Amino acid sequence: MASKMSSDDFDDQFLTCPVCMLHFRDPRVLPCLHTFCKGCLEEWATKQQPLECPTCRTQVNLPDQGVDGLRTNFYINNLLDFAAAKKGAEPGVPCQVCEGGRGDAKSWCIDCAVLLCESCTAMHRKIPATRDHELVPQEVMKEKKGVERFQRKRHCQKHKNQELVFYCETCKALVCTACTVIDHRPGKDHNPVEIATVAQKKKETLQELLQEIDPRLKEIQVSIEEVDKKMSKLVPSKDAATKQTKAYFHQLAELLQKREQEILSQIDEQCQVDGKALQTKKEEIEFELAGLTSAQTFCQQAVEHGSDVHILEVGNQVQTRVETLLAKQVDLESNWSEFQFIENTTVTFFDEKAKNLGGLKTAVDVSKCKVVVKPAVQGLQCVSVLTTINKEGRPCVTNSKAVTTNMKYPSGTSLTTQLQMKHGGVWEISYVPKVTGSHKLEVKVYSQQVGGSPFDVTVQSRDIPVLTIGKEGSGVGELKDPTGVAVDKDGNLAVVEQVNKRVQIFDANTGHSLKYFPIEGEYPFDIAVKRNGQFILTSWGENYGARYYSQEGERLNTFKPDCMIHALGVTAMEDGRMVVAGGTQKSCLLLKPDGSLIREIGMGLLQNPCFIAVNESHDLLLVTDNRLHKVFVFDLDGEFKFSFGEEGQGEGQFQGPSGITLDQAGNIIVVNYDDGRVQVFGPDGMYIRTVATVKGGKPYGILLTHDGYIAVACYEGHCIKLYRYN
Incomplete structure (x- = not known):
């Protein structure tokens, strides 16, 4: 597709780094396919760990070489060269070698990526080191088409004067002719093929993917249009809901205000009624008080100042009056109690009920x-x-x-x-x-x-498994001698049962059995899941080998390469390759997707390799050796890097290490078959902590689930135990 692009098909923005907003300088491609200047990425990496793509925020695991290890975007370089050449074809653009001392630019050297005047072009063709360089004349530079002419030749890093013309399928590396004689000689370990042959196959594969992309793009575009329609309705929907909400609660507020006025009116009326009643009562008591006071005064004056004749004349009358007043039954109580507001519905209760007032x-x-x-x-x-x-x-x-x-x-x-x-x-x-x-x-x-x-x-508590799946038996949900465990494409646990000779799938959250399917091999051992969801199963003993199974449990293929005589632990890589540990053969096998051997790793060092893990971001293979009580680390080229561990029961020591897995930070998690300790080590093999101790089970395979639980296959416990990792 690149060959069909003209200068009109891209603009300056296409050649601009999204970080520095300048033309790309040594453009490097991240795994998410976004391109940035090498320098911009190096600066970005110093500010952020782990590194995230500045555009899409995808987390990036840099190779050991850092940003230097990322692939160069040569297509962008070609377009930059094309743009520079087009500009060089314009009048007055100086030669980039003599800097205009001998004239304007007349040609472009594809190999050197510089503009040359006529004199420098002639000299370029005479110098032995540059005489074979491809030069683009000015008339071609002026054309609007011809991006395909501006492709820098790629040279070998080791043999600087050699162009990259072969591709080693085994190593997945571009090599020169000299490399095929020295480092990549055809044979057991290497398979160099002409670039054109491999590129054509890759183009066909990519073309098939492109055909799959178009329908998907249309589907996504339809979805975007549907989202746009819904977005267009969002604000009107909000406005309508807001209006309805305000009207509803305005009515509720009016009801509350009306009720408030009713109660206030009752308070006023009650106050008036009680006031009149109390006033009447007061007047009645005051009347009695006046009569008794008057009788008291008259009686006292008669006693103190009256003559005997006067006393006898009025005495009977006074006596009768006073006795009558004293004998009179008068209600001196007001019979009134203070009124107050009563909360028939408490504020707290109303607060709870108010939550149901609309929604x-x-x-x-x-x-x-x-x-x-x-x-x-x-x-x-x-x-x-x-x-x-x-x-x-x-x-x-x-x-x-x-x-x-x-x-x-x-x-x-x-x-x-x-x-x-x-x-x-x-x-x-x-x-x-x-x-x-x-x-x-x-x-x-x-x-x-x-x-x-x-x-x-x-x-x-931390030492107790949060979930135990299965019990001894051959029924649904039961297990018999589980050895390997993996997470399938749907996040469920896939467990290998050695005695029952089957793979059983469990819900990772509930532990419920979902399905199972039979597998071949005398002693099934480990399981891995390929990127496409297929299973890889290993077995040892009679009818040993590695087998592919579909997600539904259908056997697809069986691999028994001549180099394999004992298949134990297995892991699958993103590009389809797999690694199998062989205890009897005392090595690990790096295999192609079709099961053919790429290389044997660990021969001469390993004694009883058991389970394996691969750190793909750093091209490292980690393998437990049950006999040597160690973990060995190799690179995928087969070179030994380091080992750690020794026999013992202390921190960082092993008692028959078996299962091994990695967390996202590259820390190494290992379980001991003999004492059940699950220990965590740093990427350099330094002991960090012990997660838990698996009791009574003889653990084999382990894995770290996506949501942070360590699943352990307990061989003698006939179960899978899950422990919280972090």
Whole structure:
């Protein structure tokens, strides 16, 4: 496709680095296919670890050489040369060799990537070192087409004067003619082929991929258009919902204000009624007080100042009056108590009820929402996953305020939870339990309980497996002598059973058996999963070998290369290659996707290689040696790098190391077959910590799941045990 591009097909932006915004200088391509200047990437890498692509934020594992190890974007270089040549064809552009001292530029040297005047061009053709360089004349430079003429020749790093004309299929490297005689001589370990032959096959493969891309692009474009339509409705939908919300709560506010006025009116009326009653009562009591006071005064004057005659004349009358007043039954109580406002509905209760006063109707169907409770470990961050689902049964996004979570310790006190949306409709509920025991996790969406809420969350201590899958037997969900374990394309656990001679697939979250299929070989041992989802199974003993199986369990192929006499641990690489450990042959085999040998690794050093892991970002192979109680590290060229470990029960020591796996940081996780300790080492082999000790099981294969659990195949325990890693 590059050969068809003209100067009109790209603009200056196409040749501009997105970081420095200048024309590319030594453009390097990241695995995500975004291109940047080498210098820009080197500066970016000093500020950020691990390195992320400045454009798409994809995490990048740099090779051992750092940015220098990234591939050069020669196509961009060709376009830069083409642009420079087009500019050089314009009048007044000086020669880049004599700097205009002898005239304007008249030609372009593809090998040197410089503009030359006539004199320098003539001299260029006479010098022995440059006489064979390809020169593009000015008339070709002026044409709008011809990008294919501006392709710098690639020369061998080791043999500087040799052009790269071969491709070693075994090493996956471009080589020159001299390399095919010295370092890449055709034979058992190398297979150099002319570049054109390999390139044509690769072009055909890429052409097939291009044909697959177009329908996918159309599908994506249709999806984008659909999203655009929905986005166009977003603001009107928001405005309508906002208007309805305000109207609804305005009505509620009016009702509350009306009720307030009613109660205030009642208070006023009650106050007036009570005031009149109290005033009447007061007047009645005052009347009695006046009569008694008057009688008291008259009686006292008669006693103190009246004559005997006067006393006898009025005495009977005074006596009768006073006795009558004293005998009169008068209600001196006011019979009134202070009135007050009564909260028939408490503010707290109303606050709870107010949450149900209206709501947001979305596509989410709460009855279909699901929560997956992950195994929890004391003192470590643990998660449960909520998926909000619509009526059609598909994950559906919603706002964070619609989701509420609450967790309780066994004592009933609350435990802080954090809610984070991971991607469309999937929410991660995280928490760090401080005690073991049964916790309660309540999950609500739009104030409605999700089915099953509150959920029981059992928190274990770190040394206890958070989940144990299987028990001894041959039935569904039962295991007999499991040896290898892997994660399939769907995130489920695939387990090799040596006695039952089958692979059984389990749900990694619940431990439920999903399916199983029979496998061949006298002693099945290990399992790996290819990028396309197919399984690789190894076996030893009679009918040994490596076999491919489909995701459905159909045997696709069997490999028994002459070099293989004992197949144990296996791992699959991104490019389709695989590595098999052979205990009897005391080496590891790096194989092509078709099972043919690339090279044998570790011969003369290994005694009983068992399980293997590959650090592809650094081209390293790691293998446990059960007999030597060590882990050996080789590069994929077969060169020994280092080893670590010794026999013992102390930190960093091994008792029959078996399973091995890596975390994202390149740390090495190894389990001992004899004492069950799961230990973590740095990429350099230095001991870091012990994760757990597997009790009573004789562990073989291990792996680190995507969500941070170490799965251990317990051979004599007839189960898979999962421990929290971090």
